[in-house]
Amino acid sequence: MNALRLYGRYVGASLRVQAQYPAATLLLTTGHLAATAIEILGVFALFHRFGQVKGWSFGEVALFYGLINITFSIADMLTRGFDVFGTDFVRTGAFDRVLLRPRSATLQLIGYDIRLSRVGRILQGLVVVVLATNLVPIHWNPAAVAIAVWAVAGGVALFAGILVLQATISFWTIESLEAVNVLTYGGVQAAQYPLNIYADWFRRVLTFGVPLACVAYYPVLAILKRPDPLGAPDWILPLTPLAGFAFLALSFLAWRAGMARYASTGS
Amino acid sequence: MPQVLVEALAKSYRVAERAPGVAGALSGLLRRRWREVRALVDLSFSLEAGELLAFVGPNGAGKSTTVKILSGILRPSSGRIEVGGLVPYEDRLRHVARVGVVFGQRSQLWWDLPVLDGFDLLADIYRVTPDRYRRRRDELVALLRLEPLLAQPVRQLSLGQRMRAEFAAALLHDPEILFLDEPTIGLDAPSKLAVRDFVKRLNREQNVTVLLTTHDMHDVEALAERVIVIGQGRLLADSSLDRLRSSVFAERRLWVDFAEEAPALDIQGVEVRTRTARSLELAFDPAKIPAPKLIAAITAEHAVDDIHVEEPAIEEVIARFYDLHDSGEA
Structure with a gap:
């Protein structure tokens, strides 16, 4: 059985487990929907008071907000195994069991737990994107849709990369390092606003360090057909989500080093 | 291979x-x-x-x-x-x-x-x-x-x-x-x-x-x-x-129940480990005195109700083994 079909089996098993606790799953899903719905109300209140922020309207920011939240929720749904790797696998010794099976550790970890409740937040993100479409003229032609999907894919890779790095650190710390949440939850917060409202050094971090701008800000400019107020050339905008995949690839290099360490220390 | x-x-x-x-x-x-x-x-x-x-x-x-x-x-x-x-x-x-x-x-x-x-x-x-x-x-x-x-x-x-x-x-x-x-x-x-x-x-x-x-x-x-x-x-x-x-237990145990009061025994290579009114637990080295010979020696002089040889339990064997090698819990 190939890896993809096995992943399908893992997804099926995970869904069956959650189906055993339907009330809990439903409550979590609505919870995720409600919590993030309140957040967008806050953003709306801000724009209602000030009208525009640095030349951006509420509708445009809503597009940033919706896309990055869809992106993060998908990543969060798929990479639970890496998220809880330190506490649930390294500390308990359950990673030994992963290593005892003739399949890649990565496949087993992404198949560990597919969190259905995150669908709530994905739905909320979609609703906000629809809302944005009604507020600003976004022409969803095939090219725009393709860029949006491509940006979300790059963003999922980026967030997955961050979580893989977090998991890699747990080979050394034995615990899941909560400090990494600054990059995940904090990253979502930062990426839901346009880049040019931030200070110069922070823009650099978001472009070249943890390239959140490359999976949110730049591709959204391409969808809105707005030139970059910071001067990035138009042709590069739709290419930027590649940075997310590069980040993920580098994270896996670090992960390999962590695996080698585990083999020599066993936690 | x-x-x-x-x-x-x-x-x-x-x-x-x-x-x-x-x-x-x-x-x-x-x-x-x-x-x-x-x-x-x-x-x-x-x-x-x-x-x-x-x-x-x-x-x-x-x-x-x-x-x-x-x-x-x-x-x-x-x-x-x-x-x-x-x-x-x-x-x-x-x-x-x-x-x-x-x-x-x-x-x-x-x-x-x-x-x-x-x-x-x-x-x-x-x-x-x-x-x-x-x-x-x-x-x-x-x-x-x-x-x-x-x-x-x-x-x-x-x-x-x-x-x-x-x-x-x-x-x-x-x-x-x-x-x-x-x-x-x-x-x-x-x-x-x-x-x-x-x-x-x-x-x-x-x-x-x-x-x-x-x-x-x-x-x-x-x-x-x-x-x-x-x-x-x-x-x-x-x-x-x-x-x-x-290899670790040269010593064996012999349990003897006597028909009368347990006697004072004095046989070469045999030690009395425990004593009650009518029974003895003896430790002996089969290399020095084989079990049949020991039993014969006792029954020749005393009236005996019951007698049996005990193998050391495996726990004892292993514990003794660690003692000999001085390698108990690290």
Whole structure:
């Protein structure tokens, strides 16, 4: 059985487990929907008071907000195994069991737990994107849709990369390092606003360090057909989500080093 | 070529000592104090296909480290190791497809899934073809009496039931060799017997090589023809149980119930260990005075109701063995 079909089996098993606790799953899903719905109300209140922020309207920011939240929720749904790797696998010794099976550790970890409740937040993100479409003229032609999907894919890779790095650190710390949440939850917060409202050094971090701008800000400019107020050339905008995949690839290099360490220390 | 070959295996860890909590974790990343732990110092042995070997040693002797290296989880610091012609830690994916491992303290199965769903998933993971899977599963379900448990989630099983399911899980892919790390720990008496019986049948009837670590000497007595004793990371003995017993226990015990008051005995090489009004427990060295001769000497002079010779219990043998080698708990 190939890896993809096995992943399908893992997804099926995970869904069956959650189906055993339907009330809990439903409550979590609505919870995720409600919590993030309140957040967008806050953003709306801000724009209602000030009208525009640095030349951006509420509708445009809503597009940033919706896309990055869809992106993060998908990543969060798929990479639970890496998220809880330190506490649930390294500390308990359950990673030994992963290593005892003739399949890649990565496949087993992404198949560990597919969190259905995150669908709530994905739905909320979609609703906000629809809302944005009604507020600003976004022409969803095939090219725009393709860029949006491509940006979300790059963003999922980026967030997955961050979580893989977090998991890699747990080979050394034995615990899941909560400090990494600054990059995940904090990253979502930062990426839901346009880049040019931030200070110069922070823009650099978001472009070249943890390239959140490359999976949110730049591709959204391409969808809105707005030139970059910071001067990035138009042709590069739709290419930027590649940075997310590069980040993920580098994270896996670090992960390999962590695996080698585990083999020599066993936690 | 033996199935398992271990030569001069050594493994030491550097263990970081760090303060607890998040602050400790962070400062531990920057500046660490290390302590060297030598889990294995020098271990060599080999195992032929179809053998059943018990690994015995106190906590910290290196048993679990050995099993982890053999199963490909850990990489040794030095030494040579081959299992079925493969170096486990270098060829992990191919190696683990051919071995089965049961950890007494850890589950292979999915806590929230019914037993049968877990088996199905394992068959996919190990790439067992549907035909072979069905045959093997039915065989194991019958052998381990799992039929009534198949629909239950693993979390609802008793420990004894779960261990039976664990054995099936470890054997679905038909491994040539089975590593068992303390498989009877925490089990009640009937479950222990069931596990021993199953392991024995597996070894005899299906010719599966078994290497087992245990603290339960009854496991050893019931199962293993061959015992390896390790202490502080070194091999202390590799022999049959009987030879091990006679090598450490020169001394035997003789219990005598007398028909009258127990006499004062004075026979060369015999010591009185305990005395009650009408019975004696005697310690003697069969090399100096054989049991029949001793019994003859006593019955010649005294009226005796009952008499029996006692073999030292296996626990005593092993404990005494550690004393002799000065290698108790590290």
